[in-house]
Structure formats: structure tokens, C-alpha cells
Amino acid sequence: xxxxxxxxxxxxxxxxxxxxxxxxxxxxxxxxxxxxxxxxxxxxxxxxxxxxxxxxxxxxxxxxxxxxxxxxxxxxxxxxxxxxxxxxxxxxxxxxxxxxxxxxxxxxxxxxxxxxxxxxxxxxxxxxxxxxxxxxxxxxxxxxxxxxxxxxxxxxxxxxxxxxxxxxxxxxxxxxxxxxxxxxxxxxxxxxxxxxxxxxxxxxxxxxxxxxxxxxxxxxxxxxxxxxxxxxxxxxxxxxxxxxxxxxxxxxxxxxxxxxxxxxxxxxxxxxxxxxxxxxxxxxxxxxxxxxxxxxxxxxxxxxxxxxxxxxxxxxxxxxxxxxxxxxxxxxxxxxxxxxxxxxxxxxxxxxxxxxxxxxxxxxxxxxxxxxxxxxxxxxxxxxxxxxxxxxxxxxxxxxxxxxxxxxxxxxxxxxxxxxxxxxxxxxxxxxxxxxxxxxxxxxxxxxxxxxxxxxxxxxxxxxxxxxxxxxxxxxxxxxxxxxxxxxxxxxxxxxxxxxxxxxxxxxxxxxxxxxxxxxxxxxxxxxxxxxxxxxxxxxxxxxxxxxxxxxxxxxxxxxxxxxxxxxxxxxxxxxxxxxxxxxxxxxxxxxxxxxxx
Numbered sequence: 001x002x003x004x005x006x007x008x009x010x011x012x013x014x015x016x017x018x019x020x021x022x023x024x025x026x027x028x029x030x031x032x033x034x035x036x037x038x039x040x041x042x043x044x045x046x047x048x049x050x051x052x053x054x055x056x057x058x059x060x061x062x063x064x065x066x067x068x069x070x071x072x073x074x075x076x077x078x079x080x081x082x083x084x085x086x087x088x089x090x091x092x093x094x095x096x097x098x099x100x101x102x103x104x105x106x107x108x109x110x111x112x113x114x115x116x117x118x119x120x121x122x123x124x125x126x127x128x129x130x131x132x133x134x135x136x137x138x139x140x141x142x143x144x145x146x147x148x149x150x151x152x153x154x155x156x157x158x159x160x161x162x163x164x165x166x167x168x169x170x171x172x173x174x175x176x177x178x179x180x181x182x183x184x185x186x187x188x189x190x191x192x193x194x195x196x197x198x199x200x201x202x203x204x205x206x207x208x209x210x211x212x213x214x215x216x217x218x219x220x221x222x223x224x225x226x227x228x229x230x231x232x233x234x235x236x237x238x239x240x241x242x243x244x245x246x247x248x249x250x251x252x253x254x255x256x257x258x259x260x261x262x263x264x265x266x267x268x269x270x271x272x273x274x275x276x277x278x279x280x281x282x283x284x285x286x287x288x289x290x291x292x293x294x295x296x297x298x299x300x301x302x303x304x305x306x307x308x309x310x311x312x313x314x315x316x317x318x319x320x321x322x323x324x325x326x327x328x329x330x331x332x333x334x335x336x337x338x339x340x341x342x343x344x345x346x347x348x349x350x351x352x353x354x355x356x357x358x359x360x361x362x363x364x365x366x367x368x369x370x371x372x373x374x375x376x377x378x379x380x381x382x383x384x385x386x387x388x389x390x391x392x393x394x395x396x397x398x399x400x401x402x403x404x405x406x407x408x409x410x411x412x413x414x415x416x417x418x419x420x421x422x423x424x425x426x427x428x429x430x431x432x433x434x435x436x437x438x439x440x441x442x443x444x445x446x447x448x449x450x451x452x453x454x455x456x457x458x459x460x461x462x463x464x465x466x467x468x469x470x471x472x473x474x475x476x477x478x479x480x481x482x483x484x485x486x487x488x489x490x491x492x493x494x495x496x497x498x499x500x501x502x503x504x505x506x507x508x509x510x511x512x513x514x515x516x517x518x519x520x521x522x523x524x525x526x527x528x529x530x531x532x533x534x535x536x537x538x539x540x541x542x543x544x545x546x547x548x549x550x551x552x553x554x555x556x557x558x559x560x561x562x563x564x565x566x567x568x569x570x571x572x573x574x575x576x577x578x579x580x581x582x583x584x585x586x587x588x589x590x591x592x593x594x595x596x597x598x
Contacts, residue, residue, distance in 0.1 A: 001065035003027050004036040006056055008074045019070040023099055027068065035064055061093040071100035072123040079121060086120060087420075098123075111413055153257065158244050159206040160262055168259055177203060178245060178262045181236065186270050191236045198231040205229050240271050289464040291343045291471055292316065292478065299481030299491075301332040307339075314339040335482040341509060342490075347467065349492060349502055349513050350474060370444045377437040384430045388423060395419045443497035481526070489526070489553045501528075503557040512560040519556070528556045 005023050009016030016039065027034050036059070038052035056067070067089060069075045075096075076082040086105055089096055090112055096105040101123055105112060152168040160178035162171040177198075184194055207216070211226050243249055246268035247261030296305035298318040308317035316339060320332040395416065402412040461467075479491040490502040501521055504511035514521075519528045530549040551559060 001032045002035040002063070003032045003066055003068055004038065004056060004059060004064045005034060005068045006053065006075065007037070007039040007070070008050075009039055009041055019074070023068045023070060026097075026099060032066065057088065059094070064094060066095040066097055068097050068099065070098075072098050072103075072120060083121065086117075091417075111410065153249060153251065153259075156206070156210055158242060159239060160245065161260070170260060170262070175262050178239070181239060182245070182263050182267050182271055185240060185274060186267060188274075191233050194236055195231045195233060203231075205231060205235065237275070240275060243268070289468060290314075290316070290339065291464065291468050292346060295471060295475055295478050296342075297477045297479050298332060298334050299479045299489075300334040301330045303330075303332065305337075305480065308336065316342065333482070334480060335488055335506070337480070337488070345502060345504065345511055346471075346478065346490070346492065347461075349500060350471065367444065370440055374437065374440050374444065377433055377440065381430060381433045381437060384426055384433060388426045388430065391419055391423050391426070395423075439497075483526075483553050487554050487557065491521070491523070503553050503560075505557060510561075512557060512564070514556065514560070519551075526553060527551065528553070 005020065005027075007016060007019050007023075009019065020037070020039075024034065026032075036056075038056045040050045040052040072082065075085055075098075086096060090105050097103070098120070101119070103119055103123075105120070151166045152163045154168075155163075157163045157168055157171070160171055160175045161168050163169075181194055181198075184197075185191070208226055208229050214226060215223050216226050216229070239245070244259045245262045246265045247259055248256055249259055250256050290307045292305070293307060294304065296316055297303075298305060298320070301318065301320050303319045305316040306319045308315050315336050317336040318332045318334045320330050321334070321336070398407065398412065398415055398419070401407045402409070407415075474494055474496075476493040476495045478493070481489045481491070483489055486506055488504045488506060490504065492500045492502070494500070499516055499521070501514040501516070501519075502511050503514060514528065519530055521528050528551045530551070
């Protein structure tokens with residue numbers, strides 16, 4: 001038989017080599033052929049991020065016949081995930097052999113038995129319990145070593161210290177740099193100036209000297225060489241707030257322990273006063289109100305836009321572009337936007353949408369539609385949960401019949417497998433329905449809440465604080481997506497669940513508001529679909545078509561521009577007037593006909 005060996009190994013090379021040697025010896029004894037080896041150097045609890053296990057999961061019965069694992073906990077220490085893995089492999093017809101327990105997932109007839117399943121799960125539960133108990137004992141022993149023996153409280157010592165024989169001691173040169181950082185800050189040096197000094201002098205960070213690997217994966221997935229890590233504002237502020245440098249620290253249980261002091265408590269206290277004072281001063285000296293702070297979100301990297309004032313203009317910029325000194329910098333290229341222009345544009349859109357939203361007739365229609373949808377979803381969910389309970393009861397009866405030997409093992413396995421699949425399908429359906437139900441209830445609550453609010457938007461026009469309050473109450477997020485160097489797409493997500501779009505031409509500063517009632521939008525393809533088709537043609541005639549028309553943002557901008565030019569023409573005004581007269585005459589003819597009939 002073709003074998004795949006799976007190893008979950010620690011940093012102990014002897015242990016990993018022992019696992020591999022014993023499994024290879026087993027294969028040789030029974031005459032199996034080793035086709036694959038998959039060693040994962042991760043914890044057995046890290047189930048979702050094991051690259052070698054993911055490779056193993058892609059294999060089929062054509063690739064291998066059996067998987068060798070040294071013991072149950074090596075496949076997973078999580079009993080639930082272990083059960084899922086065993087089911088996945090055995091459903092493919094692939095057997096599993098656990099060396100230490102000498103257990104096969106399949107018996108000699110090629111079927112899973114109740115006794116084998118029970119043994120695997122019991123070994124998994126015992127392993128999980130032993131691991132958790134070991135962790136509790138380890139933490140207790142560590143706490144005792146810290147308090148009574150003066151051992152270091154941290155595996156990685158703070159910058160300025162080293163752990164020598166598990167004792168926190170000064171690190172030569174680093175402790176002097178710590179003193180210099182605190183002294184500079186107390187004297188008024190900014191964190192940016194301190195960062196520039198440390199990076200200019202090429203003073204290595206703690207991670208550069210501590211980490212043994214060459215590369216580090218940061219937030220957002222960026223892979224950076226450890227040698228290129230830089231000092232950041234977060235690192236400096238964390239150091240300035242760390243009491244360890246002042247001679248003490250506090251454990252999780254509140255116990256205070258002494259540490260070797262690099263600075264005096266007075267200097268540390270002065271630093272805390274400086275941090276608080278500078279923060280308060282920054283808030284007081286903020287002269288300009290940025291209405292969209294915390295609302296604008298980058299459509300490229302997912303970071304929020306932040307205020308980016310310069311000497312010449314005020315604007316918003318993606319925080320990734322503004323903070324290029326961060327190690328997690330993703331080199332985002334999304335557009336910066338002028339503060340005044342974007343705030344006026346968004347505010348005009350909000351006023352139009354809000355007035356429509358406050359329309360009682362529209363709200364009542366939305367409430368009726370949402371209530372009907374919620375009732376339907378609740379009925380569907382109740383029926384689905386009843387069906388799940390029914391299948392679980394059926395499974396319990398089947399197990400009882402099997403234990404009483406009224407059902408043969410083969411038939412029991414077949415029916416149990418089918419019941420399990422049916423339950424899993426229903427559970428997925430119920431989760432999906434529950435999610436839709438929660439979304440619809442949230443939208444309904446937002447509508448009912450918004451109706452009660454009485455923003456006077458005309459008053460807010462001249463009051464920045466009222467404007468800001470209205471924006472916070474009405475808007476969830478505004479996603480900014482640069483289409484090219486000439487066009488930007490804004491997606492405004494209202495808290496009521498409605499979305500609107502604005503397409504802006506950068507060099508002309510023109511923009512068009514795209515109504516979600518006429519145009520639907522696909523965020524994956526960035527395409528708009530006209531739900532009704534064009535109403536006006538080049539001859540200024542009303543046209544109704546059933547054709548589905550899609551537009552890119554640039555195409556839609558040009559189409560809306562064309563429609564606007566037509567609507568502004570004198571021919572269009574005459575056409576509308578003529579249409580109104582014809583409609584009025586038609587209504588009068590209908591009324592006259594009704595009177596004749598009566």
C-alpha cells in the first residue's frame with residue numbers, strides 16, 4: 001500500500017527524527033511503500049494554518065491508501081477537528097494508522113467500527129486534557145519561579161535587557177540607548193525625531209537581535225526580511241510606558257515584582273506626564289474639523305483614510321501612505337483627496353439620500369417588505385431547526401438499535417453516514433438563514449431608529465459639529481476606489497443597509513451621484529447594471545427597453561453626463577412640457593369616460 005507519513009514536530013529535532021524512524025520501520029515491517037512525507041513544525045492546536053496538512057488533505061485514494069501518524073494528538077489535539085479530519089480521509093477511502101495507540105481507522109473489512117471511533121475520540125480527549133493540565137501546571141510553576149526565585153517574567157526580554165539563565169539582566173549598550181530615549185523625550189524631543197535618530201544610527205530593534213528566522217510575515221500579509229525591521233512610533237511609546245525600566249512590573253494576577261531599573265521612577269513619571277500633556281495639547285491645537293475622519297476607508301488596502309494637512313492644502317490620505325515608516329507598510333497607491341471637495345460632495349449626497357430616506361411612503365414600503373422577509377426567514381429557520389432535531393433523534397434511535405444488535409454494523413455505518421451528511425447540510429442552511437435574518441433585522445432596526453431622528457440638515461449646513469453628528473449617525477463607511485488617474489469611485493454605505501455611489505472626475509472636479517434604485521453595483525467586477533435601461537435617447541425621446549446594460553464606472557460617468565446635457569437642453573424642456581400636457585389630457589379623457597358610464 002502507498003503511504004503518506006504525517007509528522008507534527010516541535011523544535012526538538014531528536015523527537016521529530018524518532019517519529020520518522022519508527023513510522024518508516026513500521027512501513028518496512030508490513031511491506032508498505034512510503035510515497036509522501038509531510039512534516040509540520042507547528043502546534044497541534046493551530047489547525048487552520050498547517051501547510052503540510054493542507055497538502056495532505058488534497059490527496060485522493062489514487063495517490064495513497066493509508067496515512068501513518070505517530071499518535072492521535074499529532075494529527076490534532078482538538079477533538080472536534082480530529083473527528084473532522086478522520087471523516088474527511090475515511091470518506092475518501094483512505095485509512096489512518098496511529099502508531100503509538102496501534103489503531104487503524106478502518107478494520108480488516110475496510111469499514112469504520114463504532115469501537116474504533118470511540119477509542120480514537122477517547123485518546124484525543126485524554127490528550128487534550130493532559131495538554132491543558134500541563135499548561136496550567138507550567139503557568140503555576142512559572143509564576144512561582146518569578147516570585148520566589150527571581151526568574152524573568154518574559155520569554156523575550158524588553159529592549160535593554162537579556163535573559164541570562166532565565167534571569168532578567170542589563171544588555172550592554174542597549175540599556176544606555178534606553179536611557180537616551182527617555183532623556184530625549186523628557187527634554188521635549190518628539191517620538192518622530194527619536195525614531196529618525198534610531199533608524200539613522202542603524203540601531204537594531206529587539207526583534208532583529210532576538211528572532212532567529214530571516215523573514216517575518218506582518219499584518220496584511222507583507223513578508224519582510226528581519227534585517228529591514230525599523231523603529232516605529234508604537235515601539236517607542238510602548239517602551240516609554242513600560243514600568244520595567246523604572247524597576248517594577250505587574251503580573252496578570254496583580255502581583256508586583258521588582259526588576260532591574262534602567263531609569264529612575266521620577267524620570268518615568270515625567271515621561272508619563274509628557275505623554276498625557278502632548279496628547280491633550282494635540283487635541284486642543286487641532287484647528288480644523290475633519291467631518292469624515294473614521295468613516296473613509298481605502299478600497300485598495302482596507303486601511304482607513306486619515307487627515308493629512310500640509311502647508312498648502314488640507315486633504316485625506318490612506319493611512320498606509322501617510323505612515324510609510326511602519327514595518328507593515330503595504331505601499332498602497334490609492335488616491336489622496338482634497339478635504340473641502342470631498343466633504344461638500346459627500347454632504348450633498350447625504351442630504352439627497354436622507355430626504356429620500358425620511359420619505360414616509362418609502363419607509364413604510366421598506367418596512368413592510370423587510371417585515372415580510374423576516375417572517376419568511378423565521379419560518380424557514382424554525383422548520384430547518386425542527387428537521388435537524390428530527391434527524392438527531394433518528395440518529396439516537398439508530399444507535400440504540402445498533403447497540404441492541406437489531407441493526408447490522410454495515411447498515412448502521414451506512415445510515416449514520418447519510419444522517420450525518422443530512423444534518424451538516426441543514427446546519428449550513430440554518431446558519432445561512434440565521435445570518436440573513438440578523439442582517440434584515442439590523443436594517444429594520446436602523447430604519448425605525450432613523451425615522452425617529454430629526455436632523456435639521458439645513459441648520460447643519462453651517463454647523464460643522466452638527467454635520468459631523470449627522471454623518472456619524474447616518475453613515476457606516478465610505479469606500480474609496482481609484483479607477484485610474486482621472487476617476488475615483490465612492491461607495492457610501494448607510495447604516496440603514498442602503499448603498500449609494502459617486503463617480504468623480506478628478507481634473508474637472510465633476511461628479512455624479514448614482515442612485516441604487518436605478519443602478520445596481522457589483523463590488524467584485526466594479527460594474528454597474530442599469531435595472532431599467534436608458535430612458536432618454538439622443539433624439540430626446542423617452543425609450544423603454546428590457547435590455548440589461550452594464551457600465552464600467554467611467555462609462556457610467558460619461559452616460560450620466562450625456563443624460564444631464566440632454567436634460568439641460570431646451571428641446572428636453574419642451575418635450576417634458578409636451579409630455580405633461582398629453583398626460584393631463586389623457587387623465588381628463590378617462591374622467592369624462594367614467595362620468596358617461598355612471
